[in-house]
Amino acid sequence: MECCKGNQEVIVYHGSRVEITPDFFCEAVWPGSYEAGGFDQTDVIAGSGGRIRNSAIIFVSSGSTVDRLNMLRGDRCVWLSNSLVCLLSAADADLNPAYGFYYKDLYSVVYGIDNCKRLLATSKGDVELVYFDNVRWDGNMASVVPKPSVNRELVNFGQYLGFLESTMEQLAENIYSPIRPKRLRMLGTLSAGYDSPTLMALASGVGCDEAICFDRTHLNEEDSGESIAGYLGVRPIVLSGTAWRHLQKPEIPFIAANSMGEEVRFSAAAETLAGRVLLTGYHGDKMWGKRTKHLGPNVVRGDPSGLGLTEFRLWAGFIH
Template sequence: MNLSFALVPAWPPLAWLARCEPDTEAVVISHGPNVEVMDDWFCEAAWDGEFNDGGFDRTDIVAGSGGRKRSGQLVFVSAGNTVDRLVSLNLAGTILVSNSLACLAATADLDFLLDHDWHAAFHSIVKGIEHYQSEIPSSRGNILLTYYRNLVWNGHTLRRVEKPRIHRNLSSFECYYDFLVETLHCVHLNSADNSRRYPFQLLTTLSTGYDSPTVTAVAKTVAPKVRGFTFGGMEEPSTDSGSEIAGYLGVDLDIIDIGKWRDSANPEVPHIAADCLGEEVQYTAAASILSSRILLTGFHGDVVWGKDIDHASENFVRGDPSGLSLTEYRLWANFLHCPIPFWGARQSADIVRLSNQQTMHKWDVSGGYSRPICRRIVESSGVPRELFGRKKKAASSWPNSSAQFLTPQSMENYLQWLEYNRPSLIHGPFSTILTSRNADRIFFKMFKSTQRAAGKLGSIGHSFATLDLVRRPLHWFETVDWANNPKPPWVLPLRRFLFPWAIDMAKRKYIGDK
């Protein structure tokens, strides 16, 4: 088996697609300009080993993806987390494998069902790697989604295999902290290795919550000069930006106006094309500082660094799919995504037990929002207790559940797409009215008013609200715009078809604007 590489200069920098033909010696890998290419392997990845060894198939610490030839087989390596994935498709025996759903769709010339519950399909990864929806339908057959597992091509068939199962000694806070620091040190050396054509430098996010200050504090022990960014602006007051924390940690901090993403051209497209929700679309505003970076984030920290042992799972069961919408955008913007809480998280029960040990009591605060591991790391780095972890914060943007909805250019494109596809989408004499922008505004205001009223009624009395006949309709109305709900009780007519529109738009990155 040989690897044959085909550079596609017009593709996003980090995108790749492998074509595996049965009983054919060469596997052809088409790739964007910044994918690292060697004789026996390729990657857009960083891991906890020597870069020149190309051993990313032998570890569970991987940011990004790639492929490694060993013993006559090709191992396609997915990220060591569930905010990135591999996608694959069997076309009459020819296997396509890629790190981009849009790239796969464009190459295979396939379409997606217009009126399918894509929200539930992509959201299902919160159930963990054993229970998510691993196949999604397309016009050319089912596409396999692979999270936190590898794929092996033996020249005839493609099979999914487990990543290496590495047991770590996480019996004490000191052991766990040393593991985080040593692992990040190795990943940093790998990502910035001089042998790379395109190295990646560390970049962190920062807020006044728990997770990002923890990640930044760990990063500061590894690299003397760490750059970070935070979201500010009108939608996120600067007093919550984490700038004071940056001062104590000695981090160079960029404050990004969280509303600036709306100034970009069709900013929602790569995010919605990734997971139907587009919840990290605000990262588009940070494009200028994301390029050539390995972005360290705290996604999954709510579970791993929390105190609730019942939620700890070796299968990465999560409360929400946050971070997943970056999986396509990062290929376009040229950065790796490295959510540190996933490291060692197959032993999440061991990590959560640490938070409940008596030795951690000093860093366990009252009020129902406590993450002792985070607080110990950050406070030990010199940050005063009152500056972080006071209340839960979320920096996500949800286009589908916001009054503004899409940006003007995206809305124009979406309405044109909707008009073209209307006969296949909505039937009946009221289809044009139901999918108009004005109708959407009216529906949205109506549902938001109903939501507020339901919330007030639900708080009148617990005894009243526990009556099933009352509780269910109240909950239905109270959660009308919870985009994070895997089965949202409603989707406004105009907003039902965002994923097929976005994936059609994203495909143009790989086939040209037609």
């Protein structure tokens, strides 16, 4: 997006899977009516978009730290994108090939949305990494604003489970809305752990009937959840965790996302992922772990897993 001071128009450069209406544009899903376009009024959203509200536009980032918005402020214009690569290209900006700490800077997201490194130096100024928060453009200035505060009563397991189930039901209604101009379908993942199976146990009840099962992790450890698929009544899509090694330079979009590239095995699933809403369960190990010390709104994580998909998913055409 290109926003210039004093100009009532905002220019949006977008791909073929971005949905356009008179009041909003998005590549996103959220628990609410698609037609109402209220993705700027919730903290539960996957993907990104922009929503006109009164005399301003709210640019909405994903409600997680496996995605982000990227913003570059100029003297007169502000550029925003869900892709760091596309932002740099549109602004004709370059990173510094002699700078040796991009990995460290992008890894810092594990320290939480209030403590991570937010700025990446470029030839045209600092790019601001906007995790979880939204950006408000009023025609003259871009301001990072928090997502709306939602009051939820989660004082016992029953209330928590009810929240998860009702949210999944509303997400499914949004995903499969007949009003959507671009058809979407849910796709799960199943590993030998408990985070993705927990998510699939919820999603299988609202129409998610397929799940990707990689036979091995990026560290070449056995990790297939194929046997779990049978218990949940979903069709396993079994893929080799090392098939990416036979592709032509598959690491590029994954390294461009967070300088790590550990999700590169998903490159072998590109055709399967097109037009899907991918459910992964990253961070579940900390949310549900017995010894996790840092649970709270700051989203402190154990590792940056999932963030490596943020560029690849836009190229492959799916929502994470």
